[in-house]
Amino acid sequence: xxxxxxxxxxxxxxxxxxxxxxxxxxxxxxxxxxxxxxxxxxxxxxxxxxxxxxxxxxxxxxxxxxxxxxxxxxxxxxxxxxxxxxxxxxxxxxxxxxxxxxxxxxxxxxxxxxxxxxxxxxxxxxxxxxxxxxxxxxxxxxxxxxxxxxxxxxxxxxxxxxxxxxxxxxxxxxxxxxxxxxxxxxxxxxxxxxxxxxxxxxxxxxxxxxxxxxxxxxxxxxxxxxxxxxxxxxxxxxxxxxxxxxxxxxxxxxxxxxxxxxxxxxxxxxxxxxxxxxxxxxxxxxxxxxxx
Numbered sequence: 001x002x003x004x005x006x007x008x009x010x011x012x013x014x015x016x017x018x019x020x021x022x023x024x025x026x027x028x029x030x031x032x033x034x035x036x037x038x039x040x041x042x043x044x045x046x047x048x049x050x051x052x053x054x055x056x057x058x059x060x061x062x063x064x065x066x067x068x069x070x071x072x073x074x075x076x077x078x079x080x081x082x083x084x085x086x087x088x089x090x091x092x093x094x095x096x097x098x099x100x101x102x103x104x105x106x107x108x109x110x111x112x113x114x115x116x117x118x119x120x121x122x123x124x125x126x127x128x129x130x131x132x133x134x135x136x137x138x139x140x141x142x143x144x145x146x147x148x149x150x151x152x153x154x155x156x157x158x159x160x161x162x163x164x165x166x167x168x169x170x171x172x173x174x175x176x177x178x179x180x181x182x183x184x185x186x187x188x189x190x191x192x193x194x195x196x197x198x199x200x201x202x203x204x205x206x207x208x209x210x211x212x213x214x215x216x217x218x219x220x221x222x223x224x225x226x227x228x229x230x231x232x233x234x235x236x237x238x239x240x241x242x243x244x245x246x247x248x249x250x251x252x253x254x255x256x257x258x259x260x261x262x263x264x265x266x267x268x269x270x271x272x273x274x275x276x277x278x279x280x281x282x283x284x285x286x287x288x289x290x291x292x
Contacts, residue, residue: 008170008178011217015173019212019231027076028229034074035229042067064111068104072236075228077101077202077213079108083240086110090157090193091243092184094259095200097166098174099213100224102200105236109198112162115153115184136163150187157191167256173214174202180260185252197241197259205233 069079086093086109093112095102103114113134120137136153139145153163167180188195204210212231215224228234249255 008168008172008176008216010171010173010176010214012214012219012223013217015175015211015216016214016219016227017210017212019227024230027232028226031074031076031229032225035071035225038067038071038074042071061111065108068107068111071104072101072108075101075225076231076234077228078235079105079238080235081109081238081240083238084196084242086162086196086240087194087243088160090160090191091162092157092188092193092195093162093164093198094167094180094184094195095164095198095238096177097168097171098200098202099171099215099228100221101202101213101228101236102166103164105200105238106164106198109238109240110162110164112164113156115163115165146183150183150190153184153187154190157187157193163187167259171214171216173211173216175209175211180256182252182256185255185259188246189249189252189255192246194246195244195255195259197244199239199241201237201239203235203237204231205235210234 072079091110091112093106093110095106103116106112106114113136116135116137120135136149136156138149153165156163165184167182167184168178169181170178172178185195202210202213204212210231212234213224213228213236215221244255244258249258
């Protein structure tokens with residue numbers, strides 16, 4: 001088992017809420033059509049943006065953030081971002097991992113080169129967009145490739161770019177959560193750049209924690225897309241934590257622990273998936289920015 005590829009106990013049958021309603025089909029079709037249009041537009045324009053080595057930066061970061069927000073909004077999910085601002089320069093952006101929605105959500109905080117498993121490159125539409133957007137693809141089942149992968153991430157960070165990663169190494173349902181693995185934090189130490197943690201949560205109606213967006217276990221991308229697009233009242237909440245300055249931690253273990261975004265309520269349940277009726281939802285954070 002690779003350090004990039006830990007196992008999570010969450011499964012669609014045990015953890016994920018159904019979203020079927022009488023109007024689910026027409027709503028889902030309209031939303032997925034809007035998502036597809038935005039994705040295709042992103043593929044068409046990506047050679048002009050940060051994914052192009054020669055023309056990097058010609059599309060403003062604000063436009064990239066706006067586009068990423070509206071990818072999520074087009075799927076029917078509101079976006080609420082609270083907390084600290086992301087700095088410029090080299091930055092390792094890390095978050096817990098629940099859904100494929102997490103990728104555009106992190107880019108809405110700050111456009112970054114995403115650390116992604118190699119099989120995402122083969123995904124229709126999204127794979128091409130990830131490749132053109134400068135994703136750093138890793139072979140998660142090849143432990144021997146780990147030093148080269150860490151060196152490649154550190155090189156990108158030294159250039160002043162942001163890299164976004166999900167150090168849990170696997171998706172969880174959102175009510176259970178894994179621990180942050182240390183490997184990617186070595187790149188931040190080697191490059192001497194700050195780390196910024198982000199906690200991602202999904203709620204229904206702004207209150208109850210929701211597992212509907214979770215992309216876990218043997219779930220298929222198509223099934224997850226349809227479930228999200230069929231849902232009503234979903235909100236994605238991002239709590240952007242203060243930056244951890246370089247030099248504050250001597251090794252990757254302590255840096256990973258400092259960056260861990262698990263709340264006290266979830267920390268005791270880490271590694272144990274809960275059924276939808278077993279959660280104890282907390283109070284939502286005050287909104288700093290919300291899409292209409």
